Amino acid sequence: MNQEMYSFNLKDAIKSFKSFPKVFKLLWSVRKLHLILISMFYIINGMLPAVSILATQSLLNAIQTSRDKEFIYVLYPLIVYLGLNSFGYIILQLNSYLQSIFRIDLNYKMSVMILDKAKTLSLSDFENSEVYDKLRRAQNEAIERPYAVFSIVLSLISQFLGLISSLAILLYWKPWVILLVVIIPIISTIYMAKMGHLQYKIEYGRSQERRKSWYLNYLMTNDIAFKEINIYRLGDYLIEGYKKLNKKFIKQDKKIIKKRTLASFIFEILDQIVGGFILYLIVKSAYIGEILLGNTVAYIRSLSNIKGNMEGLLSSISAMYQNNLYIKQLFDFLEMPVKEELSISDSIQIEEINTIELMDVSFKYPNRREYALRNISFKIRKGETISLVGENGSGKSTLIKLISGFYHDYEGEILINGVSIKKINKEDLGSKVGIIFQDFNRYELTCRENIGLGNIDLIDNDIKLQEAIDKAYAREMVSNLPKGIDTQLGVWFDEGVQLSGGQWQRIALSRAFLRNADCYILDEPSASLDPVSEHEIFRRTSDLAKDKISIFISHRLYNLRKISSKVLVLKEGKLIEEGTHEELMNLNKHYRYLYDLQNAIDLVDDIESIA
Numbered sequence: 001m002n003q004e005m006y007s008f009n010l011k012d013a014i015k016s017f018k019s020f021p022k023v024f025k026l027l028w029s030v031r032k033l034h035l036i037l038i039s040m041f042y043i044i045n046g047m048l049p050a051v052s053i054l055a056t057q058s059l060l061n062a063i064q065t066s067r068d069k070e071f072i073y074v075l076y077p078l079i080v081y082l083g084l085n086s087f088g089y090i091i092l093q094l095n096s097y098l099q100s101i102f103r104i105d106l107n108y109k110m111s112v113m114i115l116d117k118a119k120t121l122s123l124s125d126f127e128n129s130e131v132y133d134k135l136r137r138a139q140n141e142a143i144e145r146p147y148a149v150f151s152i153v154l155s156l157i158s159q160f161l162g163l164i165s166s167l168a169i170l171l172y173w174k175p176w177v178i179l180l181v182v183i184i185p186i187i188s189t190i191y192m193a194k195m196g197h198l199q200y201k202i203e204y205g206r207s208q209e210r211r212k213s214w215y216l217n218y219l220m221t222n223d224i225a226f227k228e229i230n231i232y233r234l235g236d237y238l239i240e241g242y243k244k245l246n247k248k249f250i251k252q253d254k255k256i257i258k259k260r261t262l263a264s265f266i267f268e269i270l271d272q273i274v275g276g277f278i279l280y281l282i283v284k285s286a287y288i289g290e291i292l293l294g295n296t297v298a299y300i301r302s303l304s305n306i307k308g309n310m311e312g313l314l315s316s317i318s319a320m321y322q323n324n325l326y327i328k329q330l331f332d333f334l335e336m337p338v339k340e341e342l343s344i345s346d347s348i349q350i351e352e353i354n355t356i357e358l359m360d361v362s363f364k365y366p367n368r369r370e371y372a373l374r375n376i377s378f379k380i381r382k383g384e385t386i387s388l389v390g391e392n393g394s395g396k397s398t399l400i401k402l403i404s405g406f407y408h409d410y411e412g413e414i415l416i417n418g419v420s421i422k423k424i425n426k427e428d429l430g431s432k433v434g435i436i437f438q439d440f441n442r443y444e445l446t447c448r449e450n451i452g453l454g455n456i457d458l459i460d461n462d463i464k465l466q467e468a469i470d471k472a473y474a475r476e477m478v479s480n481l482p483k484g485i486d487t488q489l490g491v492w493f494d495e496g497v498q499l500s501g502g503q504w505q506r507i508a509l510s511r512a513f514l515r516n517a518d519c520y521i522l523d524e525p526s527a528s529l530d531p532v533s534e535h536e537i538f539r540r541t542s543d544l545a546k547d548k549i550s551i552f553i554s555h556r557l558y559n560l561r562k563i564s565s566k567v568l569v570l571k572e573g574k575l576i577e578e579g580t581h582e583e584l585m586n587l588n589k590h591y592r593y594l595y596d597l598q599n600a601i602d603l604v605d606d607i608e609s610i611a
C-alpha cells in the first residue's frame with residue numbers, strides 16, 4: 001500500500017476539489033433542472049440566516065425605539081420577519097424533496113454504470129483480486145460519494161456566504177472578536193480531517209478481509225454450500241471465522257469513535273469558553289447602553305452563526321477530502337482501461353470458423369509462476385472432432401479458455417482461420433462458439449431463459465428452443481416440468497423446481513445448441529452425466545457438428561475413442577501425444593496407460609458391484 005496516500009495535509013485537501021468537475025459532469029447527466037434548482041436553494045439557504053438576523057435586529061430595534069410612534073412602524077418589520085421565516089421553511093422542504101428524488105435517480109444510474117463497466121472486464125480481471133476489490137469498493141463504498149461531494153461543495157458555498165454575511169454584522173461592532181471566533185474551529189477541523197483519513201486508511205486496508213467476511217456470510221446463508229456445511233458440520237467453524245474478522249473490525253471502529261468523541265469533547269469545551277467570553281462582552285456593551293437590544297440579539301446570533309458556519313465550512317473541507325479518496329476509487333474503476341481487444345473498432349469480422357490453430361503457445365496465469373501450458377501447437381479443421389485428454393491439472397480447461405479468447409497474454413499465436421484471435425471481433429467469435437464449461441451456470445430463472453440465454457434472439461421462438469432441447473435429449477425432462485418450458489428452475493424463487501446435476505447439464509447443452517455455432521466445446525460433461533448419457537451426448541454433438549468443429553474433454557476415454565478424429569494428450573501443460581485412438585494405443589505410451597488404467601478401474605468397479 002502506498003504510504004504517501006495516507007499523509008494528510010491542506011494541499012491534499014485542496015487538491016481533492018479537482019474531482020468536482022468530473023463529479024459535476026456525472027450529476028449533470030442525471031437531471032439538469034434538479035441540479036440547477038438544488039444549487040440555487042443552497043445559495044439562498046446560505047444567505048437566509050444573515051438576512052433573518054437583520055430582520056430580527058430591525059424588528060427589535062423598532063419595538064425599542066417606536067414607543068411614541070404608530071404600530072405600523074413595528075408591523076412592517078414584523079411582516080418581513082415572518083415572511084422570511086416562511087420562505088426559509090419552504091425552500092428547505094423543496095430542497096430536501098428535490099435532493100431525495102435526485103439521489104434515487106443518481107444511485108440507479110451509478111449502479112448501472114458500474115454494471116456496464118463490469119461487463120467489459122475480462123476473465124483475468126475477475127481473477128485478479130486487485131480489480132475485484134476495486135469493483136467491490138466502487139459498488140459498496142463509493143456509490144453514494146458523488147452526491148456527497150456535490151452537496152459538500154454547495155454547502156461550502158452556502159456556509160461561506162453565511163460566514164461572510166455574519167462576519168460583516170460582527171465586523172460592524174468589534175473586528176478583533178472575529179479572530180477569537182475562528183481559531184478553535186480551525187484547529188478542530190484539521191484534527192478531525194486526520195481522523196477521517198485514518199478511518200479511510202483502515203477501510204482501505206480491510207477490503208480483503210471484508211471480502212472474506214462477506215464470503216463466509218454468503219456461504220452460511222446460501223443454498224449452494226448448504227449440503228457440505230451441514231454434513232461436515234462446518235457451521236461453527238465458519239461462524240468462528242466470521243466472528244474473528246468482525247471482532248477485529250469492531251475493535252478498530254470503537255477505537256476511532258473513542259478518539260473522535262474525546263477530541264470533540266475537548267474542542268467543544270474550549271469553544272464554549274471562547275464563546276462565553278465574547279457573549280460576556282456583548283451583554284456588557286448592551287448593559288452599559290453602548291448598543292440597542294436589536295443589535296445585541298443580532299451580534300449574539302451572528303456569533304453563533306459564525307461558529308456554526310466555520311465548523312461547517314472546515315468540516316466540509318475535511319469531508320470533501322475524505323469523500324474524494326472514495327471518489328478516486330470509483331473513477332479508478334470506471335476509467336479502468338478497457339482491454340485492447342474490446343476497444344478495437346476495426347477488429348476483423350468472421351463469417352464462420354474454419355480452422356483453429358495454435359502455434360507454440362505457452363501461457364501462465366498472472367498470479368502463478370509456473371506455466372499452465374507450454375509450447376502447444378496443433379491445428380483443427382472444420383469437420384474434425386478433437387478430444388483433449390490428460391490427468392487433472394494438465395491444462396485442458398486452460399486450453400479451452402485460450403481458444404475461447406478469454407486470455408490474451410499468452411506467448412505464441414492462436415489463429416482462427418489464419419488470423420490472430422486477438423484481432424478477431426470478440427462478439428463475432430463468441431456467437432460462433434457453443435460451449436459448456438465444467439462449472440457451467442445454473443441460472444435461477446425459467447427453463448426458457450436458461451436455454452434462451454444461448455441465443456437471446458430466439459428466446460421466444462418455441463420451435464427453435466424445442467430443436468435445441470431435442471438435440472440435448474432433454475425433451476421428456478422439460479415436458480415433465482410443471483409448467484413445461486416456462487417452469488422456474490432452482491430454489492431461490494417461488495415455484496422453482498430443482499433439477500439433478502445431469503438435468504442441469506442437459507439444460508446447459510440445450511443452451512449451447514440453441515446458438516448456431518461453428519465450434520462446439522464440451523468440457524467434461526461427465527461430472528454430472530452417467531457414462532451412457534455422456535456417450536450419447538458426445539456422439540450426438542459430433543453428429544450434429546459433422547461439418548463443424550467439436551472439441552471434447554472427458555476423463556472417460558472410451559466415450560471418446562470412436563468419435564474422435566484426433567486425440568490430444570496433455571501432461572503437465574505439454575502436448576505429449578497426438579493421433580487417433582488406434583494410433584495412440586499402438587504407440588503404447590501415456591494415452592495407452594490412461595486408457596488401460598481406466599478400463600482396469602472400471603473392471604474392478606464392475607466386479608465389486610456384481611459381488
Ligand SMILES: Nc1ncnc2c1ncn2[C@@H]1O[C@H](COP(=O)(O)OP(=O)(O)OP(=O)(O)O)[C@@H](O)[C@H]1O
Nearest residue numbers: 127365368372390391392393394395396397398399
Ligand atoms: N484461474 C486460475 N488461476 C491460476 N491458476 C489456474 C487457474 N485455473 C487453472 N489454474 C492452474 O492451471 C493448471 C491447469 O489447470 P486446468 O484447469 O487447465 O487443468 P485441467 O486439465 O482442465 O484439469 P481438470 O481435469 O482437473 O479439469 C493447474 O495447475 C491449475 O492449478
